Amino acid sequence: MRVGVLESETDFAGWRRAARAFRLAGTPPADAAFRVGEGGGGLFDEAPPVGDGGAQFPVPRAFVELAEAVILHRSEDRFDLLYRLLWRLGREPDLLRVLSDRDVADALERAKNVSRASHKMKAFVRFRLSEEEGAEHWISWFEPAHRVLERTAPFFARRFATMRWSILTPDGAAHWDGDRLSFGPPATRDMAPAEDEIEDFWKTYYASTFNPARLKTRTMRGEMPKRYWANLPEASLIPDLVASAATRSEAMIATPAPEPNARLAKTLSRLNRDRAFEEGFTPSSLEELGQAVQACRRCPLWRDATQGVCGQGARKARLMIVGEQPGDHEDLSGRPFVGPAGQVLDAALAEAGIDRDDAFVTNAVKHFKHVPRGKRRIHQTPTTSEVTACRWWLDAERALVRPRVILSLGGTAALGVLGQKPAVTRMRGQALALPDATALLTIHPSYLLRLPDPEAAARERERFFADLKMVQRLL
Ligand code: SF4
Secondary structure, three states: OEEEEEOOOOOHHHHHHHHHHHHHOOOOHHHEEEEEOOOOOOEEOOOOOOOHHHOOOOOOHHHHHHHHHHOOOOOOOHHHHHHHHHHHHHHOOOHHHOOOOHHHHHHHHHHHHHHHHHHHHHHHOOOEEEEEOOEEEEEEEOOOOOOOHHHHHHHHHHHOOOOOEEEEOOOOEEEEOOOOEEEEOOOOHHHOOOOOOOHHHHHHHHHHHOOHHHOOHHHHHHHOOHHHHHHOHHHHHHHHHHHOHHHHHHHHHHOOOOOOOHHHHHHHHHHOOOOOOOOOOOOOOHHHHHHHHHHOOOOHHHHOOOOOOOOEEOOOOOEEEEEOOOOHHHHHHOOOOOOHHHHHHHHHHHHHOOOHHHEEEEEOOOOOOEEEEOOEEEEOOOOHHHHHHHHHHHHHHHHHHOOOEEEEEHHHHHHHHHOOOOOHHHHOOOEEEOOOOEEEEEOOHHHHHHOOOHHHHHHHHHHHHHHHHHHHHHO
């Protein structure tokens, strides 16, 4: 038996070196093994270099990608499974296409489990605020189902670029200082703060978005497995919410549905007919638009903002999501919907089964409107004239991305999208045919947080969920 020694449980480069050496030496899977750390007798830690003496063999790119995922699985025998596949690929080059093959199916299933663990990490990491020498440090404790920390940490670096954060796990820790991502040794739960002031925020959010009429406990357990509950502030509410679901559903059924406002929809459609860009300049790309917005002086908001923040996401996204304006974090980072508010949007979309990365996310107004209060910058709602001035940029984004569906979040966004501020609470849930896309108005997710009455919150949540599901259908 020959043994390849790997530096860590996720040492893909080490496994690849050893596996390549085994195969070049003609070592069959039955005589090859892999160990993490110092191995026993027959140590095989000096693998031949790649391409040594021209000794190479082709490996499909699909296998490398599969192996990079499978190696993060917590199963003990994953190294052996991968080497068995690598060995067989020498004689069966199309092996990965045989989905009924036991090894192939096994590897694909493990890769799927790893991908799911990464997705759950994106959805269920909850940062808690910790102060260090007056500076904010956001810390999260998380126990991923598989070893996906290093694979998933770049997502948080992109999404929360302006925050200093750490994600602590039993496998290791990821740290972002606003500039550089680094990794450290395993951590324990007591190294993370137990709770903070936004704990109540998550509880209120979850309680107000919990839909008793759609309660399916089995599905809920699948989507939010119990293993993640310990880190979720909102999880403590679940037993009570489930227990009261039947009573709340009956109250919702007894509430009459609002009448659709056909007249307003017709007026809006007419108002948006024949809309065209003003002035001579028309940006030919999103990059050009992003640069040009920095020189915009159409309204006074540029004066106090750090920079203009344009939309980001898929270039030809079928879905465009329009919010109000950049906030403090967005203004500093130059990216829309990052910071704690971005977490709320991500959670709501994930709950509805919509992948934010497939959408183009932007705002009706591109510069941050605020007033200083001490060291803080307090958000101010843009005026109608400011939103109207900034519609030129939103229109330009619409023309470049050409979304099929536009989801408008809140009244300011509706004004930017439609050119008129409709009563969003009456119009939401209706598909509005615009010249370039179908628009759907809904409330801003933060609105759900401001409803003190649980019954009203449940009704609003029902409608919000229906709006997001309708987006899926329209797509
Ligand atoms: Fe121009 Fe919009 Fe900025 Fe006003 S908010 S200066 S219209 S980009």
